Amino acid sequence: MQDLAQLEPLARDLPQTKRGHERCVALLESGAELFLRHGYDAVSLDDIVNHAGGSKASIYKYFGNKEGLFKSICDYRRDQFFKDICVPFNPELSSFRNYLVQTLLNFQHHLNQPDKAAFMRLVLEQSQRNPDIAQHIHEHGPKQIQLAIATALETAHQKGLLVCEHPLFSAQFYFGILRNLEWKILMGLPNEETDQENINYINYCVDRFLDGHQKS
Structure with missing residues (x-):
């Protein structure tokens, strides 16, 4: 279960007890489930309370x-969505190339x-x-995950792993690698590529991305 403090950005009045925390999370999860099942307009607060x-x-x-409540649900699901996608870059654990590839693979999986x-x-x-x-x-x-990658790019720049004078611009460019897949999913189109084809595509694009961030 989430720590109480982790609800601080989500709830305007942070619950002070375990029971209050559980009630708050139940409202977030029930609201998300009902909004997905019936649509935002068709769900009332009474529906959510009856469910949660x-x-x-x-x-x-x-x-x-x-x-x-809807905004907080979006924040709650964003935290769940990104908690395993964009971890801080640690040069002692991974090369920067592998970090960039794995981040996109995690994103694609989600x-x-x-x-x-x-x-x-x-949400759209x-x-x-x-x-x-x-x-x-x-x-x-989107802005927060772009900033997270921009921070990683700035760190890599400072360590001499690449040349990146505008980390936020580069972060936006980096996530453009998945734009086609993202649009297909949002439009309900099938992903016709195999897992291996997607892996090959991401590796190719990351290599081209890194090529563009070397000293000329």
Whole structure:
């Protein structure tokens, strides 16, 4: 179970007890399940409370309202999504090339999981309807993982492993390697490539990415 402090960015009123923590997590998980099953508009706070237990007072206390709950669900699932994808670069454990390849392979693996793809579609749908949600998702999702890779690139630059004068630009370019796969998944198209073909593709692209970050 998550540590209490890990809910701090998710809940506006951090639960102080184990029971409060469990109630908060139950609301996040139940809300995500119902939103995925029925769509955002078709789910009410009463539906979520009936599914998770507790009361609407808990939602108001921890998340403010339905929109606040949805934002927190997005943050909660983002943390789950990225916890094993983009770990800090440790030059003592891996070469930088292997680090970049493994990060994309981890990302691809998560993208291929149906529930994560479905949630991404739900997020995009709600982002089109609500600019505030769109801004929140971007600031706490794509932007954060880009910054994580930018930090790794800056570290590699300082250690002389490559030349990267604009780490954030390069991080955005790096994640573009998976853009085609990401769009196919979001549009519900089948991934026709084999696992080995995807591995070969990622290795090829990372090599070209690193070629572009060498001294001229």
